[in-house]
Amino acid sequence: MALLRDFAKLIRTKNAGPFLLTVDIMFPDAETYRHVANSGVLSVELMARTFKVPAEVVKLFHYDPANAIKVTIPRPVTSGSPEDTDLFGGQQFAPLVDVVVPDMPAQPTPIMELKNEETYPA
């Protein structure tokens, strides 16, 4: 077993406006991207556990042109409010860095077309 950091070329979080947090997990090539995406490890359920939000509010996208997986969730608190710990949202990805990912592809799962819900640009 390996860690997500061994496969990804960039794992980042950032505000998508003051009310949303977005996670970008990018891979260096299509093969690595397919391997991690098909492993099913980076699931809606994992994101819900990591960010402590209900699974229903997690939006997960597979973005083939950039070999990337994108996850968008409501910010735990609005940016800049007293409880907020991360104004730009830049460090919230930390628990994902060492997520365990299989070395070899598991039973391939199809890349699903995910419903694109309404969002506004930042």
Place this chain on the structure above:
Amino acid sequence: MTKKIKYLSPTGVLGVGFSEDHFMAALSPDLAFIGCDAGSTDGGPANLGGNKPFFSHGAVKRDLRILIKGARQVDIPLMIGSCGGSGGDWNLNWVWEIVQEIAREENLNFKTAIIESEPDRELLLQKYREGKFRALDPAPEIDEDTLRDTDHIVAMMGAEAYQEALANGAQVILAGRSTDAAIFAAIPVAQGFPPGLCWHAAKIMECGGAAVVSMEKPEGMICTITDDYFELEPVSPTQSCSPLSVAAHTLYETGDPYMMREPGGVMDLTHARYESSSERTVRVSGSAFHPEPYTVKLEGAKKTGYRAMVLGGVRDPMILGQFDSWFGGLQDSIRNNIDAVYGESMAGKYRIDFKLYGHSGVLASREPTLGQTPTEVGVLMVSQAETQEVAYAIAGQAAHMVLHHTVPEWQGLVSNLAFPIAPHFWNLDPAYQFVLNHVVELDHPLELHRIRYEEI
């Protein structure tokens, strides 16, 4: 000859800088315009609520001087969106004053359009009562008082405001709050290029030269749009775009990589294709734009109180070994002490927010290592109250209580916090809160924005 339009985005945000040499090399009468975004909500609600620019006067003036001189030299429009960071009227006027200073110092004459984006509150209330507001997800609860009492509300303008200003002969456009892409889509859309390509290109161009393979420092990007594709070329000769770098940039700060809303419709990038057209340039095609009823997004910042802060470090292993229980008891002590000082219950009249660095300062309850013994803990305390005086007094009380809070294993007076800054507590600027994440449907695109023209 193929119909095409070419334009320049010198940097990702006005005031962050760019190389003057590269900019001058890219400057040409072939360019249709220069556009630059100046805004961000990244700095939090105080930029809008408290009339604070995102970058310094000196930094913005440095960039603007180069851009104005360059645009006037080749006689093309210069368009700046979301002036002063938030695009609020104060922030917009702050940039307008800088423009006037530059014009005087450089002996330049031009016509400026100033597009204000703080809507008339009565008009907003009328729209609200007519049911023209729609909450985005997630959005705070609002009512009529929100629209009356919020310190500053801005409406993000679309491309039409820029088009109107240009039609009236503006050579420099200073816009209040704007969608980032509207700055760059306005002219290409008005000239009849395919809206999908215009808006997708604009979405990438608003970040200047950020969509390159490796961004060593902020530089610009040149975009050329035809009827079939748009092409991106970094201004810096040492930087290059790749299909991957451009596609990856589409993800940045967006909630959805396929669908991105603008005031008059939605960009649909589902079928966008990214191809190399040279070692440094990338062509994009297949982007679509679907028109929708005209809505603009509102942002609002409301003052919620006054603040003071304390920062100190705990290194005592006796405390760190039982940090959570020690800290829990401490919060009770602070509360009781503050009530005793004021001689009444202060519950509900102030708040203290703690960030415990080395413990849970960044991830809060999401921290997976909670329960482990930390090596040291940085305690950041921010007090907030209805007056600056009370906020400051409470920060001082809290600092004192943490400093001397009992550690069961030690006998005698302890000093639990290492303060790295003297004095050890101090006032902050007032606190603001983002209170709107709504769109409002308009009868026509310029309904909420006022344009005035100034000749220098």
